Every structure is written in C-alpha cells, then in structure tokens.
Amino acid sequence: xGNVRVLIVDDHRLFRSGVRAELGESIEVIxxxxxxxxAVKTIAELQPDVVLLDVHMPxxxxxxxxxxxxxxxxxxxxxxxxxxxxxxxxxxxxRGGARGYVTKTISGRELTDAIRRVAEGDAVFSPRLAxxxxxxxxxxxxxxxxxxxxxxxxxEREVLRLIARGYAYKEIAKELxxxxxxxxxxxxxVLRKLxxxxxxxxxxxxxxxxxx
Amino acid sequence: MRRAAGTCDDDGVxxxxxxxxxxxxxxxSNDAAPATSEGTDLLRLIRPVEGRLVAGVAQGVxxxxxxxxxxxxxxxxxxTVLDGIGAVAYAALWMFxxxxxxxxxxxxxxxxxxxxYGAIALALMALGWLTGASAGGIGAxxxxxxxxxxxxxxxxxDPDRRRRWMDSTVGQARKSWVRxxxxxxxxxxxxxxxxxxxxxxxxxxxxxxxxxxxxGGVALIAAPWLAGLWKELQRERRERxxxxxxxxxxxxxxxxxxxxxxxxxxxxHDSREVMRLARSQERELRNWLYQPKQDADASVAAAVxxxxxxxxxxxxxxxxxxCVGDCPLTPELSAMMQAARQxxxxxxxxxxxxxxxxxxxxxxxxxxxxxxxxxxxxxMSEVPEDRMGIRQSIIGxxxxxxxxxxxxxxxxxxxEVMLTMKLESS
Numbered sequence: 001x002g003n004v005r006v007l008i009v010d011d012h013r014l015f016r017s018g019v020r021a022e023l024g025e026s027i028e029v030i031x032x033x034x035x036x037x038x039a040v041k042t043i044a045e046l047q048p049d050v051v052l053l054d055v056h057m058p059x060x061x062x063x064x065x066x067x068x069x070x071x072x073x074x075x076x077x078x079x080x081x082x083x084x085x086x087x088x089x090x091x092x093x094x095r096g097g098a099r100g101y102v103t104k105t106i107s108g109r110e111l112t113d114a115i116r117r118v119a120e121g122d123a124v125f126s127p128r129l130a131x132x133x134x135x136x137x138x139x140x141x142x143x144x145x146x147x148x149x150x151x152x153x154x155x156e157r158e159v160l161r162l163i164a165r166g167y168a169y170k171e172i173a174k175e176l177x178x179x180x181x182x183x184x185x186x187x188x189x190v191l192r193k194l195x196x197x198x199x200x201x202x203x204x205x206x207x208x209x210x211x212x
Numbered sequence: 213m214r215r216a217a218g219t220c221d222d223d224g225v226x227x228x229x230x231x232x233x234x235x236x237x238x239x240x241s242n243d244a245a246p247a248t249s250e251g252t253d254l255l256r257l258i259r260p261v262e263g264r265l266v267a268g269v270a271q272g273v274x275x276x277x278x279x280x281x282x283x284x285x286x287x288x289x290x291x292t293v294l295d296g297i298g299a300v301a302y303a304a305l306w307m308f309x310x311x312x313x314x315x316x317x318x319x320x321x322x323x324x325x326x327x328x329y330g331a332i333a334l335a336l337m338a339l340g341w342l343t344g345a346s347a348g349g350i351g352a353x354x355x356x357x358x359x360x361x362x363x364x365x366x367x368x369x370d371p372d373r374r375r376r377w378m379d380s381t382v383g384q385a386r387k388s389w390v391r392x393x394x395x396x397x398x399x400x401x402x403x404x405x406x407x408x409x410x411x412x413x414x415x416x417x418x419x420x421x422x423x424x425x426x427x428g429g430v431a432l433i434a435a436p437w438l439a440g441l442w443k444e445l446q447r448e449r450r451e452r453x454x455x456x457x458x459x460x461x462x463x464x465x466x467x468x469x470x471x472x473x474x475x476x477x478x479x480x481h482d483s484r485e486v487m488r489l490a491r492s493q494e495r496e497l498r499n500w501l502y503q504p505k506q507d508a509d510a511s512v513a514a515a516v517x518x519x520x521x522x523x524x525x526x527x528x529x530x531x532x533x534x535c536v537g538d539c540p541l542t543p544e545l546s547a548m549m550q551a552a553r554q555x556x557x558x559x560x561x562x563x564x565x566x567x568x569x570x571x572x573x574x575x576x577x578x579x580x581x582x583x584x585x586x587x588x589x590x591x592m593s594e595v596p597e598d599r600m601g602i603r604q605s606i607i608g609x610x611x612x613x614x615x616x617x618x619x620x621x622x623x624x625x626x627x628e629v630m631l632t633m634k635l636e637s638s
Contacts, residue, residue, distance in 0.1 A: 085498060127569060131534035134573070138537060164534045165582045165628070166569025 003028040004119040007046060009039040009065065010054040010081070015104070019052065019081075022108030027115055039065045043076055049119045053098060055082035055089050066096035079118045081106075087132050094194050100124025122184045123191035130163035133194060152190060159186045257305070261314035265326050268312070269305045282437070289329055293336040324432070332429040339423070468496055488528045495521055512545055512579060513538040516572045519553045527560035530567045537574035539635070545579060547613040548633045554605040555583035555629040563587025563627060579633045586626040592619060606631075 006029050008016050016032050023029065031046050033039035036059035043051060043065075051069075055062040062080055069076060080098040082089060083105075090101050099118045102111065103126060114124040125133070137152050152160070155176075162172045169187075173180045257276050259268035270284035277284075291298030472493040479485040499517075509515070513535040520531040541549075552570070559568045565587035572581045602619060606629060610617040615633035 086501070127532060127534045127571070131536050131571070134536045138575075161571075161573070164536065164573075165571040166532070166584045166586075 004115055005030045005046075005049045006052060006115060007031045007033065007039075007042060007048040007050075008052045009033045009057070009062075010052070011035060011057045012054075015054075019111070022111065023115070024109065024112035027112055036060050036064045036068075040068050043069050043074065044072075048076060050115050051076055051078045052115070053078050053080050053093070055080055055084055055093055062093050062098070063096045066093065066098060070097040077118050077121070079114060079124060081111075085128055087136075090129055090132055091136065091194075094129070094191070097195065099191065101129045102126045103128070117184070121188075123187045125160070125163050125187055125190075127164045127166055130160040133190060134160050134164065152193065156186050156190050159183055160190060163187075257309050258312045259306070259309050260312045262319055263322075265321055265329070266302075267306045269302055269309060272309055272312075273305065285329055286332070289333045290336065293333055328429045328432040331425055331432075335423075335425040335429060339426070464500060469493065484528050488525065491530055492521075492525050495524070510541055511538050512541055512549075512572060512574055515541055515546075515549045516552065516570060516581065519549055520556060520570050523553060523556045523560055527557070529560040529565070531556060531560065531570055532567060533570045533572070535572045535574075539574045539579065544613045544615065544633055547609055548579065548581065548615060548631055551606045551609045551617060551631055552581045552583060552629075554601060554609075555631070558601055558629075559583055559585035559587065559627065563589070565626060577635055579635065581631040582628060583631075584626065584628040589621045589623045589625050589627050591623060592621060 004027050006023070006027055008019055008029060009032070010016050010019075011034050013034070016034075020029050020032075030048055031042050033042045035057055039051075039053075039057075051065075053062045053065060057065075062078075062082075066078060069078075078093075078098040080090075080093040080101045081104055082093075082101070083103065084090075085103065094101060099121075100114060100123055102114055102124060106114070106126075117124050133152075134157065158176060159172055162175060167175065169180050169183045172183050176183075257272055259272045260275070261268060263281075264271055265285065270288060271281045273279075274281040274284045288298040288302050291301065472489055476486050476489050479489065516535060517533050520533045524531045539545075552572075556568060556570065559565060563585040565585035567586075569584045570582065571584075572579070606619070607617045610631055610633070613633070615631065617632075618630040619627065620630070621627040
C-alpha cells in the first residue's frame, strides 16, 4: 500500500500544522479544513483515504460532518481526534461512523500507525475508548434485544481489556496467542456492534456519565 | 373627533410626551425631580390608539390611574350590566377625551378580547335577569364593588408579590392536581346534590350555564396574561441559572487556569516543571468538565484517579487512568489502593517509561487494578529479599488483606503489576 492521503479537519490552525509536521513519511496530507462546511466540501472534492476529524468544531462539530458525508453514501474513512474525553463525545462520533477515536495527546508515531490502520479498514481504539465500551456494555442488567449485536464475546472482552491496560495490538496478539490480524478482526467486530447496536443503553450510558 | 373642545395645542403636546413615556417612566421622573412644575404632574387624559379595544377610553383611564386596562374594562362592563352607568360614563369620557396622535394606519383591534368582554357582559346580564338582581338591585352592588376592589388590589400589588400569589396557587394546583380535581368534583357534586334535594336543580340549571360562560370569558381574558407571566418567570429562572454557571466558570478559570499559566511562564526554563504544571492543569480541567463529582474517599474509581493524579504530580510522569465500573471503597480496597500507589511510584521513578498506564475494573465479584509501564523492566529473581517496595508494599499488603498481586516483568519489555481483590458481599 502506497501513501495514505489524509485530510485534516480541525478549527485550530496551530494544531493542523502540528499534526502535519508530526506525521510519518507514509502519510500524505492533501488538504485541511477548518469547519463543517469546508470539511464537507473538501472531502467531496479530494476524496481522501482518511479524514482526521476534530470532534469539537463550529457548526455542529465532527458528528455533523460524519452525518453529512456518510449520509450521502461516501465511503471515506474517519479517525476522530479530540482533546475531549467525555463519554458522550467518544461514543457519539463512533456511533456517527468514525472508525476510531484517539486523543490529541497521541504521539506522531502512534497517530501514523492509527491512520494506516484506519486506511486499511480496521478500527482504532484508544485505552480510554476501550474502557468506555467495556463500561457501556457491562453497565446494564437489561437482557439484550439482539444478542448478536448487544453483547460482547469473551474474546472481544479480553482484547478490549488489554487495550485498556495499554497494550499495543502486537502485544495483545502475543498475550492471547493469536495473530495481529485476529486482534484487528475482534476490534472491528466490537466497532460494528458499537455502531449498529440499537440498544438505547449505550447512548443513555454516555449521557449519564456526563450528567451525574 | 380628533381633539376635544377646550384643549389647546400646548397641553396636547405635553400630554403626548408624558404618555409616550408610559406610567412607569412618569413615576421615576417625578420621584427623581420633585421640583418639576405642577403642570407636568397633572397628566391629561387621552385615548391611546395602540392596544385599544373600543375607543381606548379604558386604556387612557388606566394609564392615568396606573392600573391595568383589564381592571377598567371589567369595571365598565360590570357597571354597564348593573344599571347602564358604565356605558354612559364610557360615552362621556369618549367625547371629552382627546385621541392620542398616532402616525400611520390605525392598528387593528383584538377582536377575541372584545368578544370575551361581550360574553362576560351577556352572561352577567343573563345572570342578573335570572336572579332578579339587575336594574340596580341592592344585592348586586356589594358584589360589583367587591369585584372591582379586588381587581384594583390585584393590579396594585407589586409584581413580586403578585408572582408569589400566582406561584403558590398555580404551583400547588400543579403539584396536587389530583387533589384539586377531586376537590372540584366534590364541590360540584355537593352543589348539585344540595339543589336536587331542595328540588331547585331545574330552576338553577340556566344559571349554571351562564356561570360557566362567565368563567369561560374570564379564562379567555386571563389566559394569555397568565401564560405570559409564566413564561417570564421561566425565562428569569433560566437566566439566573446561566448567570450562576457563568460565575462558577469565571471563578474556576481565574483560580486555577490563570494561576497555572502564570506559573508556567515563571518556570519556562524548566521543561519538566512546565510539563508537570500543564498535565496537572489539564487533568483538573478535564475532571471539572467531564467527570462526575466524586468523593475520592468513597469510591474505587475516584480513589484510583486521585492516587494517579498525586503520583503524576510528584514524579512528573504522565499516568493514564482508565476505569471500568465502580463500587464503594472498603478497608481492603483502601489497602489495594496503597499497593496500587506503590506500583505507580515504582513505575514512575525507576522504569524510565514515558507514560504509565493504569487500568482499574470493578466486576460483580472482584476488583482488578493493572499498573503497566514500558520501561526498562527488571529481573524478579535479582530483586533482593529486603526490597520493601515490591515484596512488602505491594505483594505482602495485598495478601494480608485477602487479595493477590502478580508482577510480570522482563528486561527491556517493561513491567506490569496486577492486583486482584475479591469482593465479599456479592
């Protein structure tokens, strides 16, 4: 796979140039956008492989970009990037269609890895996102409506737990005696459940975390 | 008739100026400048065009008396129904009062209000006719006087007091609507029963109908006003909450964020200290924005976060915490927190790792805490027996309290300490 073509969407100019400088050789930044309008327009124009999407932006934020771009049938992949750790935001962009969520404190090397992974169609979970998912899926006593989508398998739980403990995919593979590809499959499967599960507990859990 | 006889232009202008400022403005200007000549104090009665229902007489008189026009209108209606004096007074005032000058097309009238007053008048008339109290019947006068009096009283009460009256009655009716409805039903049933018993139900029936019409008319007039009052109240409450939030926010930014920024400028030469200050401020702000307010002495998740924050501050190494689930802190779990603290200290001080990951999970039967670094690691077998940190403070402490600790480490691969504590209750 050649260079990954990336578009950076963030309303902070300093942050955009910082990310540009930090990204590795294999990433090619083809453009920037600073608000929802310009992001939607630029994505349609340039068709990047991956969009680095800020969660908080004027005009509706990352979720609005996701809604408008993915709603129009585009296959562009999104990696959400934010300073916020609020459960509401994290679960919100993932359910909106982002394939991963990392915080802005992530190192340039890790971000490069995460972008490559998203470009290849895999999911990227930060330790915190993994923790949120475990918490959200565990926090309800109500029986699942759709057992396939509404609960995690034992293996998925193990993988998430290791991510939450700070393990890289490679380390998880070694720990569980499975291949990195299998780890990626499990994470993608969790992402799918997170996006498609229509149990209301997920959103309610995320909101409740904010309000308590 | 644009201007009544005997009104000279000067007077008219003066009156216009006064009314255009409204009664409230008058009051303040009079209070503030008692030295004003007597001429300005005596307002001329004029009929405003805006908001009038018939000819603006009631509104003009209301402005003059600093009352609500509704009071005057009801008074006119009542007096008209009683013995026609209201209509005569209205006509007289209409003739002798100048119309307020008004630019542009005359505004339309609020026909629904006119209809409501008409309905009240009709109903009152019908009631009078049925009970034989019309045409100056002595019995009707106390009611008329009492009604007008209480309307004026209501109007005179200052807005705060009126709001309190409204609040208490509306609020109580809202809170105990079951009781209110039950009470109403009882009253109605009681009245019907009483009348039926006295064989007077048939006679009283038309009276009931017209009473309902009166009540409906009053409700029609009062509803928009009550709704407005309620809306205003809500708006004020929202505004107050917003102001309090803003004040809290400002206080926080000042006490904490600005303070840290100052410290960072002072310590600009010391990158480690700058990092520590920034991390600590970030954490504080994050907690304030996103974390539920928790008592660190009461719950596991809060305790883990606090311990991590304290050690991060002490050693200047970022400690990332992820918590899943939560439960109250028991003495055993407090001991576990001590062990976790020791593990964090070791990782921050000796591992050389740039970041320490802490993961705490509360499950129905047990609590697990992982402290992991990607530092130099060490060889467990080479740790001397008397090294207190790992053997005593972590493993020994966990075992003494009924839990267990496992240390996984490899040279160059980092270290992970796993603490497990079973929960008794479940």
